[in-house]
Amino acid sequence: MSNLVNDNLYETRNMLVKEIASLSYSQFNGRLGVNMWSIAQVCHHLVLVEQATIKAIAFGLKKVDNTQTERKNVHLILDRTKKFKAPEIVEPDVEPFEVQSIIDLLNDSRKKFLTFLSTIEDKSILAERSFKHPALGELPLDQWIEQIYLHEQRHTEQIKEIKILLTLT
Known part of the structure; x- marks a missing residue:
């Protein structure tokens, strides 16, 4: 794994933790609507995606079919005007969480x-x-790694928005 990927994983995670570390229990678990996730749920989703990515890469490594897959523009993940439905396996718990x-x-x-x-x-x-x-189709395994920090950046921006909206309500 390249140093750039490692640095991006590290920096993105630090930015996320910085956004949530000082939140109160009610800010962390507050929801803007019935069909919207709380900041806690967004974070739990990120945990589940990272766990599912390990499984996806492990399955991909075991695949016998070795046909080269075309590389995708994984940066599309950062476009928050495009909505994705989270697969059931990475949907967060509805129960509240403690920040720590x-x-x-x-x-x-x-x-x-x-x-x-x-x-x-x-x-x-x-x-x-x-x-x-689930959102990008057949994806080279190295791009699965890249999508982890891009996906986290996407949701960190969502968390910033939720924080602003929670202060207005």
Whole structure:
């Protein structure tokens, strides 16, 4: 894994934690509407996506079909005018969360993600193998890694918006 990817994973996670660390329980769990996630739920979703990404990459590495998949513009994830429906497997719990427990979950999922990636001896295989992404279609495995921090950046912007809207309501 390149230093740039590692740096992006680190920086994006730090920005996210900085956004949520000082929130009160009610700010963290407050919802703007029945069909909208709280900041806590957005964060739980990010944990679930990181866990699901480990599984997706593991499945992709085991795939026998080695046809080269075309690279996608994963930066589309940052376009928040495009809405995506989260697959059920990465939908957050409806129960409220404590800020620190989410930070612990985020730290744990990132540690597991990086540990998993460190077990891949030949990193070049990540660009050669792919697995189907729910929003982007067949995606090379190295781009699955890239989408983790892009997806997190997308939701960090969403969290900033929710924080502003919560102060107005």
